[in-house]
Amino acid sequence: MFAIPFAWAGPASHPAIAGTPLTVTIAAQDSALFNAYNHCDLVTFARYIAPDIEFYHDKGGLTLGRANMVESIRHAICGKLRRELMPGTLEVYPIKDYGAVEIGEHRFCELSTGRCDAVGRFIHLWRYRNGSWQLSRVISYDHHKETASPG
Template structure:
């Protein structure tokens, strides 16, 4: 009888160890997926690629902005990108700020801080020149501020496809 207890205990440890190993690898895969989706989303926004944006954003997107208020729907989001950001600014994820959390039965939450470079800041952000933002500052001119804000994105995984369903952009 005493031998059964150590074997049971050993089996329990092995089972818990394999569960812990699985749970540690799963968030890393989810993190990589969210990081990739973030890159795709903002590469599309920075390059004014409305076809790609359409593919990534849910038709019923809800976008909450601390200064701009609530925006409803993918079409309103695309129009806002065309009107306010395309060719006007370039978004960059601040390194080391991305956080990802699973949402059981739905998808994932992505949080972080992003930085917006405006035309005239090409001296600081060389990628802006590659995106066609070539309006360099005149010597001695005041530089445009680089804005930072926090964001929260909620992504839904449905039928094998990730779609951005909710955005909260705050602390501008």
């Protein structure tokens, strides 16, 4: 698990601006979490998930608890999909005495076809405790097929 310090730039800077320490930290957490997700490394993936996770998905409903989340990934994702963060969409904001909220958009690529046309939005609540970050709440919504814009 990353032990990146929980800090961000001074009060004059906006915490969601790319490159601030908090944004860099959460972007690294997102990258590590989804590297494990994409490679079906469920042991590593589980380390980033809080035991009491609440995962709200517009299409799949509610998943409660780390074990259920890991099993859901094993069943629905492993060998089927790859998740990619959409460039330029990441926003990170501090949550006092808790951690941070991460907001962004992602796309999913079907491994069998290579098609990356499924997109959605997410809100991740990251808890910082005992020197490490864990994902404690997720709202994943607005999932749809991306359509090519008329050229």
